[in-house]
Amino acid sequence: MSDIDLLTDNLTPVQRAAVEWDNGALLLLAGPGSGKTHVLTTRMARLLLMDPDGKWRQLALTFTRRAADEMRSRLEQLAPNLSARVYIGTFHSFAAELLRQSGSHVGVKTDFKIYSAPADRELLLAEALKEADLQLADTLPAALSVIDGLRDRLASPENCLRFFKDQHRGERYAAAYSAYLNYLDSENALDFHGLLLKAYQLLADFPTIAERYRKTYKYISVDEFQDTNYAQYSILRALTGNSHRNVFIVADDDQIIYQWNGASPQRLHQTAQDYEATTLQMPTNFRCPSDVIAMANKLVSHNQFRTPGKDPLAAAKGNFERRSSVRVLRFDTDQDEATGVANDIKENHRGQLHRVGVLARTKATLALVEKELTQVGIKSKIAQRRDNFASLPYQWLHVTLALAARRSDVGTFKSFVDASNALMRLKLIDSVLISDANAGNGDLLKAWIKGTEEFNGDELHFSDLIRSLKTDLGERTDLHKFLRFVTTEFKAKYEELQQTFSSFDEDRRAWSQVYREIVLAIGRDASLDTFIEELDFRSKEPPLDENTVPLLTIHASKGNEFDHVYLLGMAEDVLPSIQSKRQGDKSPQMEEERRNCFVAITRCRLTLTFSYAKTYFGRPKDKSRFLSEMDVFA
C-alpha cells in the first residue's frame, strides 16, 4: 500500500470523500466530534504527497493558535518534510505575515509591532485622545470595542458615520478612531483589528498582489469557518477573487457562538453560493454517548436559521456503562449549586480530576464553583487568556526579549529599566541611559549594559545573567543560548524567586509550555522578532496539572473535550442569557444561546451533568427552556 493509500485507510466513506477532494470548493459540514481536524490534515497531507516535488503552497486558517499548533504537528507526522509548504495559522497571524511581506503598499512597514493586550491598547487610545484633544463619553474599553467593531466591518474613519444612530456621537468616534490609527502609525504598530483591516486593504486595493498569493497558495482550507466574521471573510474573498475555487471549508452552523463578533449563519449560505461549493456532511459523532447525541439533535431542531437539509448527528458510540449518561442536579440557590457540584465532583471523580470539565455560560458562575472546590480541597482554575506573565522575573524576560528585538524603542526600554531595577536591585535611570544611547548609535540595550558596568560585579544580583545578556543578546543575537542560560539561572535561584514572587512557579510552567509551542510553530532558526510576535500573541497561562479541575466558559471550551462534563446554570436568564431573552424567543440571539448549549453538551465523552438552582443572585428563575427542548426531566 502506498503512503497515500495508508492515509485514507481507516476513514469512513464520507471522511474519505472529503480527504480525496482535490479541486473546487467544498463546504464540509462537520458536527462536533466528527474527526474534522483529522480529515483536514489528512487531506492537506495527501495533496502534498501527491506532488512531493511541487513548490506550490497551501494555506490553512484556524481559529486559534492552539488549533494551528495541533494541525501543524499532525501534518508533520503525516507528510514529513513537506509541511514547510503549508502556512497554518490564524487569520490574524496570516494577515500579519502578508503585511510583513507586502504591507509597504498600504503604508505598513515590515517591522511593525503588534499590540494585543487590552491594557496596552487602552493606554494607546488614551494617549491618542490626549494628543488629539478629544474626549469620549464612554470608558476606554467601551470606546475600544466601538472602534474594533468598526474595523470588523471594514469601515474606515472616513466612512464610519453610517454605523451611528446619533450623528454627533458618530463624528466624535470618527475623530477618535482616526486619532487612534494615527497614533498607532506613529508607533509603527498595529493591533489585532488593524491587522485584518490592513490585510484586507492590501488584497482588495491591489488585485495583482492578491493574485500573486492565490497562485502560490494553490489550496486554501479554513477550519471552524462558522465563527468567521465579516472582516475575515472579506479577506478570504479578496484573496481568492472569483476565480480561485480550491477552497476547503469546514464548518458547523450549529456551533456558531461568535455571532456577537460578527459571525452569522447567513455567511455560511452565502459562502456556499459565492464559491459554488459542493456540500458534504459529516454528522457521525465519535465523541459523545448516544443519549447526549439524541438531546443535541432535539435541541438544535428548535433553531430556524440552519442549513436546510442538514443531517442530524449520528452517534458512533453507545452509552457509558450502558446506562444513562445524563444527570440533572437541582438546588435551591446558586450558592447551593456551587457547593453541590463541588461535592459531586469530589464524590465521583477524586483521583481523576483532569478528566472533568466544568462549563458555564459566564465566569461569575465559575467563580462560585472555584471557591467551593477549594473548600472541599480540590484545586481548580478558570481558563482565561493571560496577555502577560504574572511574576516579575518572567515579565523581565519578556520585556528583555522585546527590547533585544527593538533596540531603539523607548517605551519598551522604560519598562525594561523598571523591571531590571526591581529584579536586579539596580538604580539605573532610563532618561540618562536614553541620552547616552542617543549620543552613540541609539542602541538602548547596549547603553543599559554599559550602565551596569559601574556596579561592582560581586555586589550585583544576577551578574551572570547580565553577562549572558551582554554576550548573547547585546553583541550578537543568540536567542536560544540566552534562554538556556536564563532557565538555568532561574532554576538555580528557584527557592528564592518562588518565595519573593508568588506566581513564579506558574510562570515557569507557562513559559516552558509557550516556549515549546513557539519553537514547534516557527522552528529554532526563526528571527527574534518572529519569536517575540509569537510570544506576544500567545496566552501565558500555565498548563493545568493532573489534579486541577478546569473551569471554562462555553466559549473557552470550544475545541476541547472531557470525559465528564458539568454544565452549570441551566436556568432562564443564565442560559439562555437575559439579553437574548429581551431580543425575543425566536431572535438570532436566542438561537445563539441554543448553540452555546449545543456546544457545551457535545464536549463530553462519557457523562454529562446538568445543574440548576431555583434562584440566582437572590431572584427566582425558571429551569432553562433548553432542558425541556432536549426532553431532559429531572
Next chain:
Amino acid sequence: MPSNGLSTITQREISTLHAYRVGAAALHIGRISIKNFRCIGSLEVDLSPTSVLIGENNAGKSAILDAIKLALGRRWGRSGQTGFSEYDFPFSHDPAGPRPEIQIRLWFSERSAQEWPQPLVDDLSDIIRSDPAANTHSICMQVTCRYQDVTKSVDPVWQFLNEQNEPYAGAGARSQNLSRFFDYVPCFSMAAMRDANVEFSGRSRFWGPLLRSVEIAPEKTAQLEKAFSELNSELLAADPKLTAIKSTLKAISAVVANGAAGDVDVRAVSANLWEILSKAELVVQGKANDPWLPIGRHGHGVQSLASIFLFRAFVENALSTSLQEESEPILTLEEPEAHLHPQACRSLWEAVSALPGQKIITTHSPYFVQNVPFKDIILVRRSEEGAGAVTIPRFCAAAVPENADLHAALAKAPAILRWDKPSRSVQCMGAIPEERYRDLLRCYLGADRNQHHASLRQLQAASFEIIEDAELSKLEGWAKRIRGEIFFASKWLLCEGQSEFSILAAIADRLGTPADAHGIALIDYQNNGSPGAFAALARSFKYPWAMICDGDGGGNDHISQLRNHHFSDEDIAQRVTQLPTGLALEAALLGGGLRQFLLAAVHDIDKSVKDEDADILDFIGTDRKEVVAARTSGHIRRGAKPEDIPDLFKKPFQSLGVIK
C-alpha cells in the same frame, strides 16, 4: 556616484526601474549597487543578460566582479569563511574613525508579468516583492559587512529587502530563504589567468569535479580494474628484469612486517579506476594531419580557448546534477580574450554568448568589444570619489508630488512618460519634447514650484541621454569597426571623413598631444554613422567630445543634427569647430600656415600643379582627397612647427582640454 544626473532618485533605488533591463526567465542580476568596497565609494549600475565591463587597469572592474562573487558565494554564516577580508574595507576619511560598512545590493527583476516560472515564485515567495502597477516581481538581496576594529574580524550579514529596501521582518527574514535562493543563482567564475596545464589537471576546479562526476557502473568498474591489473602483469612479464626487481624488493616487506609478511608489487598501470581517470588529459589535433598533442603543448591561444570550453562543460555539468530546474547560472569571466589573436577574439563573443545564464565579463580587447551591443557595455572609470560605472541610460525619473494635472500631462505622452506609484516618481523612457516639458512645469504652480521645476529640468536633461532603440540599432551596424577602439579612449574627436582623420592625427602629433597617448579617439563619422549619433553616444557614456566640420552645407547639416539630438546652441558653440563659410578642409588648409605641406603632398604626386589655390583644389577634386591628405599628414609630421598650425585647427583640442 550620480549617473544620468539623477542622484536623488538613484539613491532611493526605484523598485521598478530595472524592469526595463534584465534578461530571460530565470533570475538575473538587473542592477547592482556597491558601497565602500575596495576602490568603490558608491556605484550603481544596471546589468544586462550579458554585460561587458570596460575600463583601464585598476578602474574597479574586478571589484565589481568580486562583489558579485562574494554576495552570491554561498559562504554566508558566521564561520569567518565568508570571503570578505580586512582589505575589502576602504579607510574612513577620519584615520581614527571606524572603517565604513560595506554594502552590496543585487536586484533581480521580472521584465514583464509572469516572466519567472511559477514554481520559482512559489518557492521564493517569502522574499519576492511585487510591483502592483506593472504586475512584476523582484528580489533584492543585500550583503552588509562591518569591520570590527578590536577583533580584526569581518562581520557580514545577508538579508533580503522589501519594496522600500528595508530588510524583511517575518518569514522573509528566515535564514533558509538564503540557501533556497542560492539554488536559483549558482555563481561560477573564471579568472583571467588561465594555464591549461593547471586547468586540465586533477587539481583543477573545473576538470577535477568533471572527472569525479563521471559515473561508471560497479560491474564495469570491476571489469576495467581487472583488465588494468592484467595489463600490469603483462607489462611486468614483458621483461624478466622487472620480475627480478620485484622479488628483490619483496625483502622490504619482510623487514617492515612484524609477523605476517605483506607483499610488494610494481605498478606501471594503476589498478584504481579513479587514479587513471584523474590523469586523463586533453589532447588536441590542430589540423587534420597534425600530431595529437597534449593541451599544454599547444599555444596560449588554444589553451585559453580550451579553458573557456572546459568552463562551459563544468558549468553545464554542475547545473545538471543538483539545483532547481529553473536555475540558471550567473557567470563572471575575467578577460576571456587573453592570448587570443584578433579573429579568435572576435569570434569569442559567440562562444561567450552561448554560455548558459547571465554573463558578466571584463575585457581589454577592442576586438572582443566590436561585437558587443552598446546596451551591454558598461564603462568603469575611476575618479576622485572612486570607481564609477556608466551605461547607456534606458530611463530616468524625478520625484515630484502626484496631482491630477500631472496625470493629465503624462497621459499626453504615454510612450515616454508614466507615473511610478511605489517610488512616487515620474519615469521617463525617451527624450521629453519641449511642449511636453512645459506641460509638466504647468503642473506645479504653487509656492514650492522652484523645487519641482528644478527636478523636472533635471529630468528633461537626463531624458536626452536616453538613446532610442531605433537609433541605437543603426549605430550598431555603422560603428562596428571603430567601436572597439573608441570605448578604450577617454575623449572623442568627431571629424567628417578619412582626410580629416589623417590630418587631425598629424596636427595632434605636432601640438605635442599625440591622439593615442592622450586617449583621444578620432572618429570619422561620415564613414561610420552620423555626427548626431556619435555625439549622443558620447553624452550617454559621458565622454568629453569635440567636433570639427566643413563650412559648407554639409557642415551646417551636421550641426543641425546635433540640435536634433537636443544639444543646446551653447554646447554646440563650445564643442564644435566649423571651418569658415564655404570652405572644406583643403581650402581651409591653403589659407594658413599649413599650406606648404598640402602643396608638398600635391607635388609628390604631380610636380606640374601650379601653386594657385584654384589649381590645387582642382587637382585634388574628390578622387585624390584621401591620398593627398595622407601625404599632407606625413609632411606635417615631418616638418610642421606648432606655430604653423592655425588657431582653427587648435580649437578642437582646446575644447577637449588637452591644450590651452
